Amino acid sequence: MTVERRATKDELGAAIASALVSEIVAAQRDRGVAHVVLTGGSMGGLSLQDLPSASGIDWSKVHFYWGDERFVPSGSADRNDVEADKAALDALPVPPENVHRVASSDQAPDAETSAREYAETIRGTEGDGMFDVVMLGVGPDGHVASLFPHHPAQRTEGAIAVAVHDSPKPPPDRVSLTFEALNRSRQVWLMVAGAEKADAVAAALAPGADRWDVPASGVHGTDSTIWWVDADAASKLDDGDGSAS
Numbered sequence: 042m043t044v045e046r047r048a049t050k051d052e053l054g055a056a057i058a059s060a061l062v063s064e065i066v067a068a069q070r071d072r073g074v075a076h077v078v079l080t081g082g083s084m085g086g087l088s089l090q091d092l093p094s095a096s097g098i099d100w101s102k103v104h105f106y107w108g109d110e111r112f113v114p115s116g117s118a119d120r121n122d123v124e125a126d127k128a129a130l131d132a133l134p135v136p137p138e139n140v141h142r143v144a145s146s147d148q149a150p151d152a153e154t155s156a157r158e159y160a161e162t163i164r165g166t167e168g169d170g171m172f173d174v175v176m177l178g179v180g181p182d183g184h185v186a187s188l189f190p191h192h193p194a195q196r197t198e199g200a201i202a203v204a205v206h207d208s209p210k211p212p213p214d215r216v217s218l219t220f221e222a223l224n225r226s227r228q229v230w231l232m233v234a235g236a237e238k239a240d241a242v243a244a245a246l247a248p249g250a251d252r253w254d255v256p257a258s259g260v261h262g263t264d265s266t267i268w269w270v271d272a273d274a275a276s277k278l279d280d281g282d283g284s285a286s
């Protein structure tokens with residue numbers, strides 16, 4: 042596990058965006074194709090800012106997914122894919138069939154159907170659910186994707202995606218990748234900026250942290266786990282080894 046610190050949110054976003062381009066290039070070099078999971082929230086758009094100007098990427102060999110999605114109508118400002126479209130996807134020559142969106146409330150009768158369809162899509166891609174990079178925002182309560190503290194959806198086993206109801210953060214109905222699916226990624230990046238997240242970062246990185254209490258503590262890449270934090274989010278960590286002060 043590595044903690045990558047930058048002074049400001051903008052510097053953090055720039056560093057992540059540049060690293061993402063490098064990882065897509067590396068995945069294509071090593072395996073011919075890149076599978077990247079996007080996030081919504083405050084870091085979602087910033088993490089994608091370098092993609093439109095990136096060189097050396099074969100866009101026909103990049104697949105995009107989302108770690109979670111809000112179960113609302115297509116095009117709603119609440120959808121995580123709307124922000125990603127604006128930030129980068131609209132400007133990229135990625136084949137639409139490589140952009141694996143979670144079905145919205147006008148496309149699926151309920152979040153359970155949407156989650157099932159999303160899982161089938163993921164299972165059917167070349168990566169077979171093995172992602173190269175999963176990018177995750179972290180909420181002030183320590184949630185990642187739509188896996189919230191003490192919410193039963195966290196405990197889903199044997200599934201790639203789960204319907205989430207009664208989310209403590211609106212909107213209440215969502216679809217999320219499960220811990221099992223998130224943890225099949227080569228790299229997991231947790232991206233956090235702001236003083237209001239400092240307690241969550243410290244709690245997630247504290248020895249013995251329990252994912253039931255702090256979901257962000259329960260996601261790990263098979264190759265690496267990187268906590269990308271700005272100075273405010275890192276303010277309750279000690280001198281940089283990742284443990285809480």
Ligand SMILES: O=C1O[C@H](COP(=O)(O)O)[C@@H](O)[C@H](O)[C@H]1O
Nearest residue numbers: 080081082083084178179180186
């Ligand atoms: O609801 C969500 O929240 C998290 C964190 O969002 P932030 O605005 O506090 O950064 C986000 O990562 C997730 O994708 C989203 O659905």
